Structure formats: structure tokens, C-alpha cells
Amino acid sequence: MSKAYIIEVHNRTAGIVAGDERGFTFFSSDRAFDRLDGRDFRSAREAERAARAVLGGRQTSTHSPS
Known part of the structure; x- marks a missing residue:
């Protein structure tokens, strides 16, 4: 089963990470994080x-896992 989390930095949505048994892949949603x-x-x-x-x-991000 995959997991996904939103990553926020300084009130900007940087992107999401989608995870599986191998780790997490980052998908940018803001050019600053491309x-x-x-x-x-x-x-x-x-x-x-x-x-x-x-x-x-x-x-500290408010929407990412601990």
C-alpha cells in the first residue's frame, strides 16, 4: 500500500511525497522545489x-508525518 504526504515549507506547498516499500518519491508543486x-x-x-x-x-511543516 502506498502512502502520500504533503510537504509544506514556510507556508508554501513544496510538493508531495508518495511512498512504497522502497521509499518516497518527491513531486514538486512549486518551481522553487523543482x-x-x-x-x-x-x-x-x-x-x-x-x-x-x-x-x-x-x-516545521504542519502537514507532513512525524
């Missing part, structure tokens, strides 16, 4: 950290 589009991550949290790093911020 460099992450299609990239695979071990966890949704790792994808969220990468999205935060794109903007250089450390604000």
Missing part, C-alpha cells in the same frame, strides 16, 4: 528536510 522533483528519499521526513534546505529554512 530540483527535488522525482528524487527518491528513504523517508517522508528526509524529503521534508531536503525541501526546507532548498529555502534555507528550518520551520
Whole structure:
């Protein structure tokens, strides 16, 4: 069964991550995060950290998994 989570950074929807048994793939919804589009991550949290790093911020997302 796949899982999907919205990733938000500084009140911007960066994209979603869709996960399966191999990990999570990032799908960008904002041009600022396009460099992450299609990239695979071990966890949704790792994808969220990468999205935060794109903007250089450390604000906690309100719509991603713990």
C-alpha cells in the first residue's frame, strides 16, 4: 500500500511525497522545489528536510508525518 504526504515549507506547498516499500518519491508543486522533483528519499521526513534546505529554512511543516 502506498502512502502520500504533503510537504509544506514556510507556508508554501513544496510538493508531495508518495511512498512504497522502497521509499518516497518527491513531486514538486512549486518551481522553487523543482530540483527535488522525482528524487527518491528513504523517508517522508528526509524529503521534508531536503525541501526546507532548498529555502534555507528550518520551520516545521504542519502537514507532513512525524
